[in-house]
Every structure is written in structure tokens, then in C-alpha cells.
Ligand code: SF4
């Protein structure tokens with residue numbers, strides 16, 4: 001009897017179809033593309049602003065197009081999903097121990113939502129919305 | 131006493147004989163089992179009554195020894211902890227643990243995991259050596275709770291079978307071994323973190339992990355390896371910042 005172990009390779013490009021867990025992971029990762037695209041859009045906006053009032057007006061007009069609105073809605077949905085999955089996992093990365101017990105996961109992720117809300121209002125306030 | 135309900139069980143088991151086969155193939159077994167039985171019971175019945183050539187590992191039959199891990203319908207599970215009634219009316223596909231070489235049928239070669247376990251030095255490296263006359267190293271309940279969850283690992287390797295990163299990059303130290311490193315790093319009696327960082331804070335260590343989280347879903351002992359790895363990423367990042375960005379930090 002000899003040892004002749006059989007190695008089964010993992011398909012490098014299609015492995016994430018194998019289990020729902022992997023698909024959920026991939027969907028979370030793919031939302032990064034929208035977050036990155038939105039960052040690029042902000043940089044382009046800054047560049048247009050630097051190029052003068054006419055260029056900036058044209059940029060703002062472009063934002064009101066149907067394509068742009070669809071993109072913004074998709075980017076918003078992707079960012080919310082991205083943030084929610086991360087907030088849901090924060091208690092794993094940053095557990096807080098008090099005495100012999102750990103703070104409940106819901107408290108830690110809940111605190112993140114509160115900070116998110118407060119920061120959003122601060123930014124809206126600074127932007128002159130209120 | 132009410133009579134036991136029986137289930138018609140259909141198993142599709144991956145077979146591989148290194149002496150004669152070049153490929154693995156599925157073999158179908160049909161049998162009747164009491165409904166409270168687990169997949170391991172069905173395999174034991176197959177071996178005893180239908181096909182004595184079937185190979186698999188088990189020992190405790192109570193989710194303690196960690197030797198009966200298998201892929202059940204593609205998910206890594208302890209076969210002694212997987213109830214047949216949860217699969218009633220379906221064909222149950224039983225395969226050896228993914229990402230490990232198949233030795234024979236459902237038996238895999240754990241050598242790689244054993245090697246990695248050794249590399250993280252999973253034992254206490256005392257902060258200060260004391261002579262026995264000074265008595266034991268004391269620990270408060272709070273200090274124990276800090277790492278207790280990470281000490282519950284039964285070395286079943288389900289987390290490795292669940293982890294796609296390990297499947298794609300076999301040099302990855304992997305969930306259970308890294309989690310054990312964390313367990314000892316968190317121990318108040320231990321002073322070995324710096325030594326372990328040489329393995330932990332590397333591309334084969336925690337930085338190979340992309341937080342898929344499948345390890346924690348698979349873990350039958352609720353160790354939550356994914357949480358240990360994320361915590362180690364944070365502490366390793368802090369090490370890096372202290373070393374590179376704070377003047378005099380690398381002392
Ligand atoms: S961490 Fe959990 S899944 Fe991984 S080997 Fe230990 S007990 Fe098994």
C-alpha cells in the first residue's frame with residue numbers, strides 16, 4: 001500500500017459560486033466598485049471646480065441627468081449594504097470586555113450606526129442643508 | 131413507548147482508492163435508519179452491513195474529538211453532529227473535507243494543518259520564568275475569559291475546508307492555527323507574541339485573510355476564528371504604525 005493522495009484543485013475564477021456564503025462575501029466586496037466610482041466622481045467634481053465656474057456649472061448639470069441619478073441610487077444602495085455588513089461585523093474585530101463579560105454585539109454595531117447618523121447630519125449642516 | 135420513526139436514507143459518497151484509482155467517483159448507498167441518527171451512524175451501517183471497504187475517520191461520536199469532519203452537501207460538518215432528519219427525502223452527498231489531499235475515500239491528509247499548527251507555537255511561552263517554589267502562575271476569571279473562546283478548538287479542520295483563501299493559496303497559515311496563536315497572545319501568562327508575530331503578521335498569516343467569514347460559520351465549537359484574525363490584523367497594524375511612524379517606536 002502506497003500513499004498517493006488525490007489533490008482536488010479549487011477553480012480560481014468560479015469558486016464563489018460553490019456556496020451561498022461565498023456569494024454573500026463576493027456581493028459585499030463588489031459594492032467597493034461603487035464606492036470607488038463615487039470617489040472618482042468627487043475628484044472629477046473638484047477638478048471641474050478648479051477649472052472655473054462654467055466647467056463646474058456643466059458638471060452640476062450633468063449630475064441631474066437620468067444616468068447620473070440611476071448611478072447615484074445604485075451607489076447609495078451599494079454603500080449602505082457595504083456599511084451595514086461592516087457594522088454588523090465590527091464586534092468581531094473590536095470586542096469590548098467589561099469584567100468577565102463582553103459587550104453585546106448589537107451595542108457595538110448600534111454605536112456605529114449612531115456615529116454614522118451624527119456625522120451625516122454634521123456634514124449636511126456644514127454643506128448648508130439646514 | 132412510541133415506535134421509532136424510520137427514514138429511508140440515500141447517501142452519495144465520494145470514493146477514491148489510491149491503489150487502483152486515478153480519479154475519485156461517487157457511489158450510491160441506500161439504507162433505512164432511525165430518524166434520530168446522524169450521518170456518521172449511516173456510514174457505520176454502510177460499513178458494517180453493505181460495503182466494508184468504505185474508509186472514514188471518527189472516534190468520539192459526540193463532537194469532541196474533531197476527527198469526523200466531512201463535506202455534507204458541500205458544507206463542512208462533523209458527521210457525528212449532522213442529523214439525517216434534516217436531509218429527509220434528499221440524496222445526501224458526502225465528500226472528504228475540501229482543500230485537503232484525499233488519502234482514501236473520506237479520509238484526508240491533515241499533514242499541512244499539523245505543520246502550520248507547530249509554526250504558530252501554540253503553547254505558553256512564559257513572560258517570566260519562575261522557579262516551582264514560587265508557586266503557580268495565577269489568572270483571574272476576567273483574564274481567562276479574554277481568551278477562553280479561542281481555546282475551545284477541537285482541531286477538526288472544518289474551518290480550513292470552509293475557507294476559500296486556504297483552498298486557493300495553500301500556504302495560508304489558516305483560521306484554526308492563527309486563532310490558536312491569538313489564544314496564547316491573549317493569555318496573561320504568555321510573553322511569546324513577538325515570536326509568533328513572525329508567522330502571524332505576514333502575507334501567509336493574517337494578511338491572506340479577506341474576512342469571508344466562512345470559517346466561523348463552519349466551526350462546531352463556536353470558536354469564531356474570523357474574529358481572532360480580524361483582531362490580529364488590528365494589533366499587527368498598530369505594531370506597524372508604532373514601528374514605522376512613531377520616532378523611536380521600533381525599540
Ligand atoms: S477553529 Fe473551529 S472549525 Fe477550526 S479546527 Fe478549531 S474547532 Fe474546528
Ligand code: FES
Pocket residue numbers: 188189190191192193194195196197198199208209210211
Ligand atoms: S466523531 Fe468525534 S467529533 Fe465526530
